[in-house]
Amino acid sequence: MIGYVRGTVSHLAVDHCFIDVQGIGYRVFIAQSTRQKITIAAVVSLFTYMYVREDALMLYGFYTQDEYDLFLQLTSISGIGPKVAMGILSAIDPQQFRIAISQKNIGILTKLPGVGKKTAERVILELKDKIGLITEDDLNGDHISGISVSTGDVIEEALQALLALGYNQNEIMPVLKKIEKNGHSVEELLKLALREFVGGNR
Structure with a gap:
């Protein structure tokens, strides 16, 4: 498995980019959170996950370890594949997502793309003990009300x-x-x- 790629961003699209690594262009699918942090001609390092299907090999890239870890947690849940996981990462910050899980906030989770009520309940059930420690500082302030979620x-x-x-x-x-x-x-x-x-x- 390719653990990360480091190279120059040669192309940048809505859901993917091309990373030039010594003359070889890797198409890497990315969430909006990663897209916002990279620019064409910049040298970047992305953590990567290779998704293998019968008809395709797809490389998913993440700007931070936090995003990568959450992607793995999400895709471990039945019914959530890489596409839905990337949609979730595009719509919500990983820490805000964990806060929503800790508070069992179905309302926030069902606003995420590809997540209905049953999926939200399954996500809470399977991830509530895997999200790590949520501190009082995390729960204070504007964390939940500031979540960016596409609603339609x-x-x-x-x-x-x-x-x-x-x-x-x-x-x-x-x-x-x-x-x-x-x-x-x-x-x-x-x-x-x-x-x-x-x-x-x-």
């Missing part, structure tokens, strides 16, 4: 479109949460979001 297909499509325009998720999600009730289509949300970003009329 329209929001997700608007998010992906804005990411493609060069904005990052940390600045996109507060704007989408603010305007989501005012727009019912991707086009409407994009127009409203862009007005927010450029400081135009609301």
